[in-house]
Amino acid sequence: MKSIRLLAASKYVIGYNCLADCGTDHAKLPIYCVENNFVKKAYASDNKIGPLENAIKSIKAANLEGKVFPVLAEGLGYLISEIDVVSILGMGGRLIVSILEEANLIDVKRLILIANSENSILRDFLEKNNWKIDVEELIKEKGKYYQLMVLAKGSMKLSAIEKEFGPLIIKDKSEAFIEMIDKFIKKLTKAKQHAKSADVIIEIDERLKILKEVIS
Template sequence: MELTGRLAAITGFIPPGTVIADIGTDHARLPVYVVERGICHAAVATDLNEKPYRSALQAVQNRGLAGKISVRRGDGLRPLRPGEAEVVVVAGMGGNTIRQILAGAPEVLARVRRLILQPMVDGGDLRRWLAENGWRLVDETLVEEGGHLYVIDVAEPGRETVTDPVLLEIGPRLLEQGHPLLSAYLDKLAAGYHRVLYALARSRSSEALHRTVELTVRLKRIKDYLENNRQLPD
């Protein structure tokens, strides 16, 4: 079984010998891959919806892994028992959905030692939540796949020293690393701000004007980081 670039990058952050839980597993590709290759000796695969749950169950049975991968249907972390999985992976969902999943089962989350998260949107909201709730961003990376850029955040229990909302919007570890895809990612963030500002320009409400000022300041900082990054030597 081969993985997409995103899932392959996620496996690189899974400590060998751990038990993972893949939330929203779909076809259970990630759990099957890491168990078959001996990266993990066991895994839990969960999905909320019946069809992907059945697909995951079938995939695990077809590979003869039912004794090592437990497939469960349920909402977020709730199908897990506290301490059952050391590493939790949540990939391919919006950042605010991921945040709600993590917040929805505090007794399970309290026993998790590492989170590997791949938000499709609202990554800044997710990083702020992590920083405010006792999680430290230990690593981040960017993956290009199918003409799109995806960010992967890795967090562990601890104190995140970066609290600046703009830095959390960008990804503090991406900035510190000077990731090779950082300029493209900053361009993507700036384009998103431009779209929101264009929509706000149609309103004359005080709320819209306040939001416009706030986003304009943030956009200026993102563009400054972009310009500085482009000036760095290769």
């Protein structure tokens, strides 16, 4: 499996029993996790026929029928008690929230999430619904930055900036994180030079202050 994102996510499945990968498309993550004995069994679900057909083909090609099960389903409506770890990767934060809101997560012990956007909305929901961040990684793939988060049941209290970038990502101050924030700072500094109203300049300065603080 080539995807840095999916490889990073796969290691957090180790030690669990059965994975449900929601929005699986080609089922790369569940196939990799079962092939490498990270879990005994996995469900690979998608709500669209095309991606599910991709998943079915990949499962057949990997000879994993009977261990990786394709499911055509909206969100996580199919969860059963044997599923103890859930992954949702490569969707917007708002969509991930709507899937989690509808799901019965009573038997799920771990969530592995990577939102393409709207991380604040996602972390805000997780905080309000008794999930606690155990691990975070900032991943750079093909020039884009992705926030990987791993959650267990529990409580947490996050500030606005922690919701946006992740409490552990901020603490870690990885090379990728510093690089990402530096890019934001450069972009904003350029925007400030072209700003025409005093209000916009004040707004940009406030944001620049926060960004500089977060990497200091």
